[in-house]
Amino acid sequence: MTRDTRLAWINGLMLPLLNVLTAFAAIAIVFVFINVDPIEAAKIVIHGTLGYEEGVGYTLYYATNFVFTGLAVAVAFHAGLFNIGGEGQAYVGGLGVALAVLAFDPSISPWVVIPASIMGSLLFGALWAIVPGYLQAYRGSHIVITTIMFNFIASALMVYMCVHVLREVGQMNPQSKMFPETAWLPFIHDIFAGIGYKIAPSPLNLSIVLALLFSLLVWIFLWHTRWGYAIRATGKNTTAAVYGGIKPKKVIILTMCISGALAGLVAVNELLGYQHRLMLDFQYGYGFGGIAVALMGRNHPAGILVAALLFGMLYQGGMELAFELPNVSRHIVVVMQGLVILFCGALEYIYKPRLVRFLAPIEASE
Amino acid sequence: MDNSHIAIELIDVDKHFGAVHANDKVSLTVKTGTIHGIVGENGAGKSTLMSILYGFYQADSGHIKVFEKDCKFTSSRQSIDAGIGMVHQHFMLVENFTVLENVILGTEGGALISESLEKARKELTRLGVEYGLEVDLDTPVELLSVGILQRVEILKGLYKGAKILILDEPTGVLTPQETDELFRIFSALKEQGVTIILITHKLREIMSITDQVSVMRDGKMVAHRQTNETSTEELAELMIGRKVLLNIDKSESKSGSPVLKVTNLHVSNEQGIERVSDINFEVCSGEVLGIAGVTGNGQGTLLKALTGILPLTKGSIEVFGKIITSDNHLGPRILRELGIAHVPEDRQRMGLITEFSASESALLGYHNDEHLNQGLLLKKALVKKNCESLMSSFDVRPADPNLKSSNFSGGNQQKLIVAREFERDPEVLIIGQPTRGVDIGAIEFIRKRIIAMRDAGKAVVLVSVELEEIMSLSDRIIVMCDGQITGNVDARDAEERTLGLMMANALTSSEKNQEVQS
Numbered sequence: 001m002t003r004d005t006r007l008a009w010i011n012g013l014m015l016p017l018l019n020v021l022t023a024f025a026a027i028a029i030v031f032v033f034i035n036v037d038p039i040e041a042a043k044i045v046i047h048g049t050l051g052y053e054e055g056v057g058y059t060l061y062y063a064t065n066f067v068f069t070g071l072a073v074a075v076a077f078h079a080g081l082f083n084i085g086g087e088g089q090a091y092v093g094g095l096g097v098a099l100a101v102l103a104f105d106p107s108i109s110p111w112v113v114i115p116a117s118i119m120g121s122l123l124f125g126a127l128w129a130i131v132p133g134y135l136q137a138y139r140g141s142h143i144v145i146t147t148i149m150f151n152f153i154a155s156a157l158m159v160y161m162c163v164h165v166l167r168e169v170g171q172m173n174p175q176s177k178m179f180p181e182t183a184w185l186p187f188i189h190d191i192f193a194g195i196g197y198k199i200a201p202s203p204l205n206l207s208i209v210l211a212l213l214f215s216l217l218v219w220i221f222l223w224h225t226r227w228g229y230a231i232r233a234t235g236k237n238t239t240a241a242v243y244g245g246i247k248p249k250k251v252i253i254l255t256m257c258i259s260g261a262l263a264g265l266v267a268v269n270e271l272l273g274y275q276h277r278l279m280l281d282f283q284y285g286y287g288f289g290g291i292a293v294a295l296m297g298r299n300h301p302a303g304i305l306v307a308a309l310l311f312g313m314l315y316q317g318g319m320e321l322a323f324e325l326p327n328v329s330r331h332i333v334v335v336m337q338g339l340v341i342l343f344c345g346a347l348e349y350i351y352k353p354r355l356v357r358f359l360a361p362i363e364a365s366e
Numbered sequence: 367m368d369n370s371h372i373a374i375e376l377i378d379v380d381k382h383f384g385a386v387h388a389n390d391k392v393s394l395t396v397k398t399g400t401i402h403g404i405v406g407e408n409g410a411g412k413s414t415l416m417s418i419l420y421g422f423y424q425a426d427s428g429h430i431k432v433f434e435k436d437c438k439f440t441s442s443r444q445s446i447d448a449g450i451g452m453v454h455q456h457f458m459l460v461e462n463f464t465v466l467e468n469v470i471l472g473t474e475g476g477a478l479i480s481e482s483l484e485k486a487r488k489e490l491t492r493l494g495v496e497y498g499l500e501v502d503l504d505t506p507v508e509l510l511s512v513g514i515l516q517r518v519e520i521l522k523g524l525y526k527g528a529k530i531l532i533l534d535e536p537t538g539v540l541t542p543q544e545t546d547e548l549f550r551i552f553s554a555l556k557e558q559g560v561t562i563i564l565i566t567h568k569l570r571e572i573m574s575i576t577d578q579v580s581v582m583r584d585g586k587m588v589a590h591r592q593t594n595e596t597s598t599e600e601l602a603e604l605m606i607g608r609k610v611l612l613n614i615d616k617s618e619s620k621s622g623s624p625v626l627k628v629t630n631l632h633v634s635n636e637q638g639i640e641r642v643s644d645i646n647f648e649v650c651s652g653e654v655l656g657i658a659g660v661t662g663n664g665q666g667t668l669l670k671a672l673t674g675i676l677p678l679t680k681g682s683i684e685v686f687g688k689i690i691t692s693d694n695h696l697g698p699r700i701l702r703e704l705g706i707a708h709v710p711e712d713r714q715r716m717g718l719i720t721e722f723s724a725s726e727s728a729l730l731g732y733h734n735d736e737h738l739n740q741g742l743l744l745k746k747a748l749v750k751k752n753c754e755s756l757m758s759s760f761d762v763r764p765a766d767p768n769l770k771s772s773n774f775s776g777g778n779q780q781k782l783i784v785a786r787e788f789e790r791d792p793e794v795l796i797i798g799q800p801t802r803g804v805d806i807g808a809i810e811f812i813r814k815r816i817i818a819m820r821d822a823g824k825a826v827v828l829v830s831v832e833l834e835e836i837m838s839l840s841d842r843i844i845v846m847c848d849g850q851i852t853g854n855v856d857a858r859d860a861e862e863r864t865l866g867l868m869m870a871n872a873l874t875s876s877e878k879n880q881e882v883q884s
Contacts, residue, residue, distance in 0.1 A: 224743050226733045233730065237719045242675055243710055244731040245699025 010355055012303070016296055016344060018351045020310065023343040027336055036325060048320030049313040055320070057188065057202020063312030064204075064269045065283075067211040069290025070308050071218050072263035074299040076143075078222055079255040080235035085132060085147025086263040087287025088154030089125040093264025095161055096124025097271045098176050098278035102166070106180035113183045118210075118268055125264020126257045128154060133256030137249040143256075151287070162280055175279040185273045205273035207265075211308075214262065215301040221258075231255050263287060292341040295348070314340065371398040372434060373530050373561040374419070379428035381414055388414040389425070390585040396530075396578075398433075401552055401562045403572040403593070406582035407605055407805035412565050415582070416532050420452045421445040432530070451523025453533045457515050459507045466490070466503040469522050486525065493524050498554045512660075513544035520551065530561040537571060541660050542833065542866035549575050567806075569598045570834075581605055606806045616817045619841040621653035625685065625825045626672075626794055632680035633671040640679065641667035643849040651793070654816065654826040656840025656857065658833060660869050664849035665829045666711055669798045672827065673708040674698040685794065702731055707787035711798030711829070717783040718771045725753035725767035728786050760785035761811065777808030784812055788819060795819055795826045801835060813839060833865060847871040 028038035049059045069086045076083035083089075100120030104113045132146035159174065168177035188204045222228035233241040234251045241248060270282045293311055297303030318333030374396040381389040389411045396402045406412045417423045419430065421439035430437045432448045439445045442452075459468050466486060475482040487503060494500040499517050507515060516536060523531050537545045552562055552575055564576060572579050573593060581589045581604040589604045626649040633642040641664040649655045659665050670676040672683065674690075674697045683690040686704050690696050698708070708731075710716040718727035729749050732738065738745055738752075753767040760781045762774070771779060784800065800816065801809040816839055820826050830836050836843055843860050845853035845868035853868030 220743070224746060226739055226744055229726070229729065229733045229744065233719055233722070236721050237715070239716050240719050240730060243673075243698060243708070243716045244733070245697060245702055247697070 006359065010352065010359070012298055014355060015348070015351060016298075016303075016307075018355075019344045019348065020296075020340065023340045026339045026343065030335060030339070034327060036328060041321060041325070041328075044320055044324050045313070045317030048324075049317045053200035054202045055316060057200065057204040058319075059309070059312045059316040060208055061202060061204040061269070061274070061312070062315040063308045064208045064211045065266050065286040066289055066293045066308035066311045067215060067304060068265040068269070069263050069286050070293030070297055070304040071214060071290075071301065072259045073290045073294035074297070074301070074304060075218060075222070075231070075262060076255055076259040077294060077299050078228075078235045079231045079251055080238070081133075081136070081143050081252065081255060081259075083129065083132075083147055083256065083259045083263075084144060084291060085129060085150045085260075085287070086290045087283060087285075088147070088151035089128045089260040089263035090266035090283035090287050091151075091154045091158050091281075092128040093121040093125035094267035094271055094278055094282060095158065096120030096122070096264060097267045098166060098179075099124075101179045101183040101272075102176065104183075106182060108182060110182045110184075113180075114185065114272065117183060117272060118265075121264040121267045122261040123264075125267075126261040129256040129260025129263070130253060133253045136256075137252040159280065162278065166278055173279075176277045179272070179276045183272060184276055185268070187273075203274040205269065207269035207273045210265065210268065212305075214265065215305055218262070219301045227254065263290070289337065292337070292345055296340075296344045310340075311337070372396070373398040373400075373432070374563075375429075375431040375434070376415070376419070377429040377431075379415065379418060379425045379430070381411075381418060381423060381425050383414075387585050389418070391428070392582070392585075392587045394580055394587060394590075396561060396563060398561050399556060399559045400577040401556055401564060401575055403564045403566065403576035403579040404582060405565075405567060405569065405572055405579060405601060405605055407567070407807075410582040410605075411585040412582050413534065414585075416452070416534065416563070416565060419445065420450060420532065446526050446528070449527060449529040451520075451526060451528025451531045453516065453519040453523060453531065453536060455534045455536075457512075457519055459515060459518065461508040462506055464504050464506050465501055465510075465518050465521075468507055468518060469503075469525050473526065489525060490521060493521060497524070497551065497558060499524075499551060511544075513540055513547060516540070516548060517551065520555075524560075529559070530563065531555070532563045532565070534565045535567070536564070537566065537568065541870050542862060543870060545571070569601050572601065573598055602806060616839075617821070619653045619820060620823075621841065622651040622823065624648040624650050626827070627684040628672075628681070629684070630681035631668075631671065631678060631683065633667050633676055634679050635667045635670075635676070641849050642671065644681075645846075645849075645851055647844055647851070647854075649794070649825045649827055651825050652820060652823045653841040654820050654828055654839050656836035656843040657827065657829045657846055658836045658843055658853075658865055658869060659829075659831065659846035661831050663846045663869075665831075665846055666798070667849075668846070669708075669711060669796060669829055672796050673706060674701040698731070699734065705793040707790060707792035707795050709784055709787050709795070709797040709800055711802070713776075713779050713783055718779060720770070720772035722771055723768050724757070724762075724771055724774065724782060725750045727771040728753040728756055728767070728782060730786070732786075732790070756782065756785035756789055759789065760815075775805075777804040780804050780812065781808055784815060788815060793824060795824055797826065798829045799831065800828070801830075801832070833862060833869075837862070837865075845869055 031038045031041050048055045050056060069090065072086050072089065073083055097117045097120050100117035101113060104116070128150060132143055132150055135141040135146050136143040162174040162176070166176040167174060185206045187201065188206070188208070189199050189201045192199050222232065230241065230246045230251050233244060233246055234248050238248050266283050266286050271278060275282060289311055293304055293307040296307035314336050315333055318336055319330065321328045321332055322330035372395055374394065376392060376394040379389050379392045392411070392415055404412050414423065418425050421442040421444055424440060430439065432450065437448055460471065466483060469490060470479065470482050470486045473482065490503060499521055501514060501517050501521065507518060520531065536548060540548060555562060566572060576593045579591050579593050579596065579601065580587055581601060583605060628645055628647050631642055631645040632640060635641045645668065647655065657665055667676060671678055677695045678690065678692045680692060685706065688696065688704065714720060718730060733744065738749060750767045754765065756762070757765040757767065762778050762781045762785065774782065780800070787795070797816065800812050804812065816826060816828065828836065828839055837857065837860055840857045843855050843857050843865065844851050845865060847869055848871065852871045853865065
């Protein structure tokens, strides 16, 4: 094994694994403090996420959102941009979905409505990211600051839209009217039922296929096209990119556009797939979760799929814990996520020097 | 001076960095009051050895004796206390402090520094007189030239009580005149009994100033010689382990019509400061135009303007019938497509992307090429195959397109860049510092390729701070100083002394006239 591949193994697999285990250990300690048996909690989480069909469905449904936002953060990261506006971009993506769906007559075929509303989510997510992108490229405003601020603007905009523009006539709730069934993405349990397998119903819908498809597309785009090359070159070394005839300003705009569009897809899973109407805060937490997912997944689609699955499990497992154990509140989800982010994100490299030193004798013996 | 005492003795010093054996049982003896040269290619282990001596690294095994006393250095402080001073390649000075303030840095004494400043002033004045190292102590160092900065560094070492001075590539940034001045200082120091260790890859300097010379190769000490008993050729052979051709044989140039014409050119750098002022020149097909000058006199900015990276502020560049002006900017992509190749000055920061694989770095600048793309997709297999053929025709080692660019040695990185730029058969080659930090074997190879391109009828613009490189490759030479052209001579008539004076813009008008007449 060469030094390079060994480092790749350490960075790509062993470190994330060790970090996750440490986070689990820390979560176990928290449980001990609140008088919960960690072993029993682990059993509940494992059963709740993997042990029965509905639980698996929920886990994958949550994971789908994390795949979209994880990919969004990763694409931007490859261009050296830290897009932490996934939250706002997903939210506004919901507006794109709702406007597209509500623009069509309920009698129009799903083959038109669904692709059009997916396009709506991509377009509106992209539009919400393009403004910070433009400000970064041509005005030098830092993307971290502008994308954060755009989250707040998105929040205000969506409240306005839900309260004043799209609210269902005669209703008090700040949400749109129910989408017509032609705009619903099929549930996975319905698809299985259609081919003769009966599985328990869950919110899991066709968006998960979209998530896998976009993971593949992002991988091809970044590593097998000239635009992906330009994005990665700009992210790794802007000076060299300029030398190579790449225009960083254009790359920034293109990247933010793609990043925002990917975040916008959260609305497809949430609104077309499950809620079937536009409502407030449907994207809550997924945008920020995506940052941790991308970090853990090393900004690679394959890693992001794995990390998104872990976050889906934390989400679903945390809900199960709150449901099963009286002295655990549903905020345990936030605690668990927080500890995973702390150990996988902020303390990413704590084990690296030790691990390298530990492996050094093997290296010397080769 | 008594030469029989031994200042430094290293016995079997050994040092590993992971799998790299940086120093392999190195032994070295340096006599008191002599100038001892250490030569070797990049990566031969010279800097590691000196860092061990200066307490930056600890040796894995071996002994160090300074003035015949066993020493074990775990920090540079201990090394300084033992009487060793180091002058780094990059000066370690605080820009906006005065010379005096810089010298006392680290030895300020009590809460108020006025006392130690006064003490230092007296001591420095004494040292200045004794060694011929006079410097105005109250000037902020940012206002001083590099030659003077080097003196400040030497003074710093002496002030801290150094009896042994280590200088790492001290002449890299100096004009020939400043180099002469430095060597005069060396002689004065030697007279006073100071021992000097000079690390360099410039064999001519070794021959002209040192008493003994030691040669390192691949982490080993391969030879010790009395300087007056050896020759440049022998040292070069010892350094690389085989005979080497340092002077490139080249035929007369068969220059054709002008292909690149620069008129009244003004360019500002990224910070908006004008670094190129009113430059005019022409380059013909089949000739090498050398641009000489000390680092930082506008050559870098000129290169960036010629290759479309920086816009012009005034004037024009005419190439392939297209005219570039401040209003009509053509970027690097268009210029490359027109047939201008660019080997940048700084290969690590600009020439390749160190975190990319070699095959991706070999694609830089050409990722939009039609034959490398099929519809939306890059033809990755073809990209890799291209890289393999570049590697084999330019002898890049290891010939592995998947290896990360940063894992190649400097010389091989440079060969990869040169291969990428030369193999596209461009009409105009813009080349900056083609052999900086490259080992001798690769230098010879790259220089031959440049001449081969010239002989194939290409127009070559060569910027280098190595005067010897400019003189051996160019057909015509222009000299830049402070953003302007201060000399323009035929390479056959060029003479190092005159070029050196032009580089410092110190040619008197009578000398200029003579130069024009000759």
